Amino acid sequence: MQVLRVAGLTKRFGEVLAVDDLSFSVAPGEIYGFLGGNGAGKTTTLRMVLDIIRPTSGSIEVLGNAPDRRNTGAIGFLPEERGLYSNMSAIDVIAYFGQLKHMRAADARAHGMELLARFDLADRAKARISEMSKGMAQKVQLATALVNRPRLLILDEPFSGLDPVNQGLLEDEILRASRDGAAVVFSTHVMQHAERLCRRLLLLRTGRKRFEGTIDEARAQLPSTIDAIAPDGIAGLEGVANATRRQALDGGFAEWTLDLAPGVSASDVLERASTRALPLRRFEERRATLHDVFVHLVGPEGDAGTSVRENQA
Numbered sequence: 001m002q003v004l005r006v007a008g009l010t011k012r013f014g015e016v017l018a019v020d021d022l023s024f025s026v027a028p029g030e031i032y033g034f035l036g037g038n039g040a041g042k043t044t045t046l047r048m049v050l051d052i053i054r055p056t057s058g059s060i061e062v063l064g065n066a067p068d069r070r071n072t073g074a075i076g077f078l079p080e081e082r083g084l085y086s087n088m089s090a091i092d093v094i095a096y097f098g099q100l101k102h103m104r105a106a107d108a109r110a111h112g113m114e115l116l117a118r119f120d121l122a123d124r125a126k127a128r129i130s131e132m133s134k135g136m137a138q139k140v141q142l143a144t145a146l147v148n149r150p151r152l153l154i155l156d157e158p159f160s161g162l163d164p165v166n167q168g169l170l171e172d173e174i175l176r177a178s179r180d181g182a183a184v185v186f187s188t189h190v191m192q193h194a195e196r197l198c199r200r201l202l203l204l205r206t207g208r209k210r211f212e213g214t215i216d217e218a219r220a221q222l223p224s225t226i227d228a229i230a231p232d233g234i235a236g237l238e239g240v241a242n243a244t245r246r247q248a249l250d251g252g253f254a255e256w257t258l259d260l261a262p263g264v265s266a267s268d269v270l271e272r273a274s275t276r277a278l279p280l281r282r283f284e285e286r287r288a289t290l291h292d293v294f295v296h297l298v299g300p301e302g303d304a305g306t307s308v309r310e311n312q313a
Contacts, residue, residue, distance in 0.1 A: 228256045
């Protein structure tokens with residue numbers, strides 16, 4: 001059974017179409033990247049999944065049911081806008097959130113202490129949030145999302161404001177949750193995190209799905225480039241869309257940059273070079289990065305001009 005299933009999801013705020021006929025699903029143990037620029041509809045979609053706002057049309061299923069308070073105990077949520085009760089202690093905050101998710105108080109405190117120990121905060125368990133550094137408070141916020149051992153973990157721009165050490169800790173916790181069988185959905189506009197963590201991802205622009213698939217399938221949206229040292233004949237091989245001769249070398253060789261046609265792989269060109277008996281001194285593929293794909297499909301700034309849509313959510 002899919003942990004999360006979204007079908008034909010649409011959300012309007014007056015005349016503004018924030019989410020437009022969106023469908024996707026996430027399986028147990030899967031880390032699913034939800035990517036898009038500012039105002040793309042990421043937060044609006046996640047808020048509908050959490051039943052904070054209701055869709056205009058379409059359906060959402062969490063563990064086979066429509067989202068409502070019955071799902072609370074199975075969901076962990078780390079919001080983009082972090083917020084904790086500043087006068088409460090770290091362990092009291094974590095236990096409180098656990099109880100909101102239908103945990104027994106003793107169980108919530110016990111697992112809360114385990115999390116604080118894992119985050120190197122065991123000695124600060126009774127410290128008030130107001131007495132903690134921003135990094136410490138962010139770890140406590142993460143613990144509130146994990147305390148109930150969620151089957152669906154939703155993280156909205158989770159890396160925002162984290163230093164490199166805490167970014168690494170968060171990545172470790174995402175991988176741990178996945179290994180424990182949780183479906184993890186995280187929204188981000190930082191492509192490096194998605195490349196390291198995701199099995200599949202979805203790219204949004206102005207509320208519409210522009211791409212869904214694996215990292216390799218995303219990279220295949222753009223043709224590869226080859227850096228080669230070869231004779232002139234390499235420029236005429238089938239599948240080479242554009243060849244730039246950068247520098248002539250001795251022995252009839254030259255340095256080349258080869259832009260491949262869409263759908264043509266580096267191995268295809270290498271096989272054709274071998275068939276033509278073209279000697280190669282260098283043949284290195286440069287594949288498109290996820291950032292390149294993002295810019296190609298979504299634009300260099302995402303869709304910042306429509307950020308009002310997220311604000312109205």
